Amino acid sequence: GAVVSQHPSWVICKSGTSVKIECRSLDFQATTMFWYRQFPKQSLMLMATSNEGSKATYEQGVEKDKFLINHASLTLSTLTVTSAHPEDSSFYICSASPGPLGSGELFFGEGSRLTVL
Amino acid sequence: SQQGEEDPQALSIQEGENATMNCSYKTSINNLQWYRQNSGRGLVHLILIRSNEREKHSGRLRVTLDTSKKSSSLLITASRAADTASYFCATQRRGTYKYIFGTGTRLKVLA
Numbered sequence: 001g002a003v004v005s006q007h008p009s010w011v012i013c014k015s016g017t018s019v020k021i022e023c024r025s026l027d028f029q030a031t032t033m034f035w036y037r038q039f040p041k042q043s044l045m046l047m048a049t050s051n052e053g054s055k056a057t058y059e060q061g062v063e064k065d066k067f068l069i070n071h072a073s074l075t076l077s078t079l080t081v082t083s084a085h086p087e088d089s090s091f092y093i094c095s096a097s098p099g100p101l102g103s104g105e106l107f108f109g110e111g112s113r114l115t116v117l
Numbered sequence: 118s119q120q121g122e123e124d125p126q127a128l129s130i131q132e133g134e135n136a137t138m139n140c141s142y143k144t145s146i147n148n149l150q151w152y153r154q155n156s157g158r159g160l161v162h163l164i165l166i167r168s169n170e171r172e173k174h175s176g177r178l179r180v181t182l183d184t185s186k187k188s189s190s191l192l193i194t195a196s197r198a199a200d201t202a203s204y205f206c207a208t209q210r211r212g213t214y215k216y217i218f219g220t221g222t223r224l225k226v227l228a
Contacts, residue, residue: 004159032214034215041223046215046216046218093159093160105150105162106207108159108160108162110158110159
């Protein structure tokens with residue numbers, strides 16, 4: 001199946017710093033990628049839809065200035081958690097689909113675990 | 118917002134038994150997918166079932182979809198200890214391209 005790679009897989013940072021997480025589609029182009037957040041033993045919450053060449057679409061309640069998304073190419077989307085605080089500690093997962101949206105399965109990265117001290 | 122509710126939240130069975138998980142959703146959908154997640158890892162796609170399909174099989178997996186009841190079920194037959202994981206349904210709401218995940222079922226298969 002298609003491969004989506006996330007980096008870093010885990011990161012620990014101090015409160016107030018910014019952290020960038022990369023999501024790459026390795027063997028397909030993705031005009032759209034999705035960013036999810038997952039708290040321990042909970043489900044995935046959709047944060048935003050990343051659109052190549054245009055602004056991301058954020059879900060209600062997600063601060064766009066806090067979670068900056070850039071989709072600069074057809075294979076790379078980045079999520080930057082700005083001025084991170086302990087409550088931002090979470091598991092962040094990206095996903096993408098090689099076909100037209102809605103046509104098939106989503107492929108997920110392995111996730112990035114962020115711990116803010 | 119979360120659309121799907123899954124039950125049970127947790128399920129513990131003996132190896133060799135069947136495991137059934139259910140997913141209910143609230144609005145019309147294009148398709149529904151089931152995913153598996155091992156602890157602390159990404160999600161692995163299991164099966165996609167479209168709104169005009171009623172049942173699909175893949176190996177030991179059987180998925181049903183009842184759009185009139187807005188529900189789906191995932192059956193894992195002859196379970197193995199390696200099936201221990203969390204299972205999520207994800208629905209694509211009709212008219213959108215976003216996938217919303219259910220609350221998940223944590224399955225534990227005892228050897």
